[in-house]
Amino acid sequence: MPVAQLDRVAAYEAEGWRFKSSRARQDGPVIRQRTRPPLRTPQPASSSPLELPLEAGTITHDVFMREALKEALAAYEDNEVPVGAVIVHENRVIARAHNQRELLKDPTAHAEMIAITQAAAALNNWRLIGAAIYVTLEPCAMCAGAMVLARIGRLVYGAADPKAGACGTLYNIVQDARLNHQIDIVQGVLAGDCAQLLREFFAERRESP
Amino acid sequence: MPVAQLDRVAAYEAEGWRFKSSRARQDGPVIRQRTRPPLRTPQPASSSPLELPLEAGTITHDVFMREALKEALAAYEDNEVPVGAVIVHENRVIARAHNQRELLKDPTAHAEMIAITQAAAALNNWRLIGAAIYVTLEPCAMCAGAMVLARIGRLVYGAADPKAGACGTLYNIVQDARLNHQIDIVQGVLAGDCAQLLREFFAERRESP
Numbered sequence: 001m002p003v004a005q006l007d008r009v010a011a012y013e014a015e016g017w018r019f020k021s022s023r024a025r026q027d028g029p030v031i032r033q034r035t036r037p038p039l040r041t042p043q044p045a046s047s048s049p050l051e052l053p054l055e056a057g058t059i060t061h062d063v064f065m066r067e068a069l070k071e072a073l074a075a076y077e078d079n080e081v082p083v084g085a086v087i088v089h090e091n092r093v094i095a096r097a098h099n100q101r102e103l104l105k106d107p108t109a110h111a112e113m114i115a116i117t118q119a120a121a122a123l124n125n126w127r128l129i130g131a132a133i134y135v136t137l138e139p140c141a142m143c144a145g146a147m148v149l150a151r152i153g154r155l156v157y158g159a160a161d162p163k164a165g166a167c168g169t170l171y172n173i174v175q176d177a178r179l180n181h182q183i184d185i186v187q188g189v190l191a192g193d194c195a196q197l198l199r200e201f202f203a204e205r206r207e208s209p
Numbered sequence: 210m211p212v213a214q215l216d217r218v219a220a221y222e223a224e225g226w227r228f229k230s231s232r233a234r235q236d237g238p239v240i241r242q243r244t245r246p247p248l249r250t251p252q253p254a255s256s257s258p259l260e261l262p263l264e265a266g267t268i269t270h271d272v273f274m275r276e277a278l279k280e281a282l283a284a285y286e287d288n289e290v291p292v293g294a295v296i297v298h299e300n301r302v303i304a305r306a307h308n309q310r311e312l313l314k315d316p317t318a319h320a321e322m323i324a325i326t327q328a329a330a331a332l333n334n335w336r337l338i339g340a341a342i343y344v345t346l347e348p349c350a351m352c353a354g355a356m357v358l359a360r361i362g363r364l365v366y367g368a369a370d371p372k373a374g375a376c377g378t379l380y381n382i383v384q385d386a387r388l389n390h391q392i393d394i395v396q397g398v399l400a401g402d403c404a405q406l407l408r409e410f411f412a413e414r415r416e417s418p
Binding site: 101105108113117121124125126127128140141142149164170173178179180 | 311318326351353379380
């Protein structure tokens with residue numbers, strides 16, 4: 001299992017109250033270096049991801065999705081369903097989080113929710129106008145609804161979720177013209193890696209229940 | 210404006226991090242007495258509301274909805290959109306919260322979300338099986354999705370929300386057979402009082418922008 005051998009992302013407090021982990025990291029860039037690349041997809045030879053413009057297309061999306069994947073890996077290693085998210089504003093990662101449902105014993109502690117709370121704190125504003133959220137898995141109804149409430153500008157996700165996806169699969173809440181905000185969607189970014197991590201997690205769980 | 214003259218519900222910290230207010234109050238019944246009744250609906254002459262069985266029907270629903278209305282009033286007095294929620298488990302209020310979006314500058318800080326986090330802490334479990342949530346306004350997609358994730362048993366709400374309601378109006382997320390949990394709905398409980406509070410809030414806002 002190559003995933004389990006990776007360096008641990010010591011990004012979160014090991015315990016604590018719900019969304020304690022949503023404390024914004026406002027003291028500079030938050031992307032940490034790993035000694036080994038996190039997944040099979042090679043790192044691009046480009047300069048720092050934080051310098052790339054959001055409009056640069058697929059390569060930029062890959063870069064930020066890779067950061068979301070690092071968060072998903074951290075969830076995996078904590079025995080949480082491996083979903084990760086980052087929020088980007090003005091080409092800077094202002095929030096990063098992973099699913100912490102089991103740790104926090106909180107059904108609302110999805111990666112996206114923690115990241116949204118974190119990003120609002122970073123901007124000191126509940127409106128995340130102009131922000132883009134990168135998530136490894138298609139958001140559920142709760143998270144999709146939160147993105148609309150937060151006025152997020154763009155949603156980029158990896159794998160589709162046939163069971164609960166609310167951004168194109170079961171619903172498309174983020175593009176419902178009846179609501180007071182709509183969000184651009186880019187889907188399928190690094191979808192293979194994102195889905196693979198989930199498959200490995202559930203396969204391992206079935207083996208050792 | 211009779212609402213503004215009511216006693217203040219000093220239930221929440223005046224400031225603090227998101228969902229600081231979700232700290233569960235586990236030290237006994239949490240319903241406090243007011244010196245004056247909160248709304249136009251008279252208090253029932255019955256014994257303590259916490260003693261009434263959940264199955265008793267409308268009167269019980271009224272009692273718990275009145276507690277949710279107290280929370281909505283607290284939001285009103287804090288200049289937040291007045292929505293309140295309580296969660297009941299084994300005939301006991303285990304969580305109570307109101308909308309704190311502006312105070313916490315957090316788009317996810319709806320009454321229901323804070324109450325769900327609070328209830329999960331009270332039960333030390335993210336599954337709120339057998340719990341009922343009372344909300345003054347029909348939940349949005351975010352909150353409806355959270356209720357499904359939390360496996361809440363019953364949703365009782367007051368006023369319908371024509372703009373964003375996701376429990377019968379725009380969607381019915383809590384009763385979608387494609388999701389892995391469905392929730393009983395009782396709607397229209399004290400709907401007049403619940404809607405009136407919202408109307409007064411928005412009318413006042415229009416007058417003094």
